[in-house]
Amino acid sequence: MSSLRAALEWTYRVAAxxxxxxxxxxxxxxxxxxxxxxxxxxxxPVLDRVSALTSAxxxxxxxxxxxxxGHGAAGKTTLARSIPGAQVVGTDEFWDGTEFELSRLRAExxxxxxxxxxxxYRAFSWELQRPLAEPRVVRPQGVVVVxxxxxxxxxxxxxxxxxxxxxxxxxxxxxxxxxxxGEGARDVWEKQWMPSEDRYVQRDDPISAAHLIVDGS
Numbered sequence: 001m002s003s004l005r006a007a008l009e010w011t012y013r014v015a016a017x018x019x020x021x022x023x024x025x026x027x028x029x030x031x032x033x034x035x036x037x038x039x040x041x042x043x044x045p046v047l048d049r050v051s052a053l054t055s056a057x058x059x060x061x062x063x064x065x066x067x068x069x070g071h072g073a074a075g076k077t078t079l080a081r082s083i084p085g086a087q088v089v090g091t092d093e094f095w096d097g098t099e100f101e102l103s104r105l106r107a108e109x110x111x112x113x114x115x116x117x118x119x120x121y122r123a124f125s126w127e128l129q130r131p132l133a134e135p136r137v138v139r140p141q142g143v144v145v146v147x148x149x150x151x152x153x154x155x156x157x158x159x160x161x162x163x164x165x166x167x168x169x170x171x172x173x174x175x176x177x178x179x180x181x182g183e184g185a186r187d188v189w190e191k192q193w194m195p196s197e198d199r200y201v202q203r204d205d206p207i208s209a210a211h212l213i214v215d216g217s
């Protein structure tokens with residue numbers, strides 16, 4: 001078993017044995033939300049591929065670039081954070097208050113990394129509703145993951161060494177989104193986010209571009 005996969009399985013054993021605040025709640029991304037029926041994601045195939053790519057990096061390339069796409073609340077961030085030591089960049093960090101600036105993600109993150117240079121960008125804070133003052137720095141080393149609904153967009157999908165799509169039933173994704181964002185956000189999810197995601201998937205077909213499809217339910 002690779003050291004990368006062993007580290008992941010240790011992480012999941014710890015998480016499974018941890019005590020939650022109560023049977024009805026769980027801590028998710030620093031916030032308390034109602035627990036929903038779920039099971040551990042099978043990340044073994046992802047860890048195996050990442051480990052193999054890390055061992056087979058071409059000369060002069062110091063990092064592996066992974067793209068993780070999927071609908072909102074499918075489990076993309078959970079999967080990205082399960083890769084030990086990975087530097088994770090979220091497409092949500094490139095929201096400008098109106099839309100996601102995917103061209104900026106390409107120019108400020110992917111292009112510098114592929115030149116072997118550190119990438120630097122100012123991430124949008126959804127809590128503060130403005131970009132953070134301090135820039136984030138991502139270095140061209142180890143494993144770099146770009147995750148988000150549009151992570152497998154045609155603008156940069158060919159740059160990845162590994163492309164992953166995380167899938168989950170619509171009803172579960174909606175329940176997770178409302179549990180995270182509050183009941184007041186239900187209309188936004190049903191009338192704005194989810195239809196927009198559906199149009200993107202129909203237009204760009206990121207699923208067929210994925211090397212792996214992971215069940216996020």
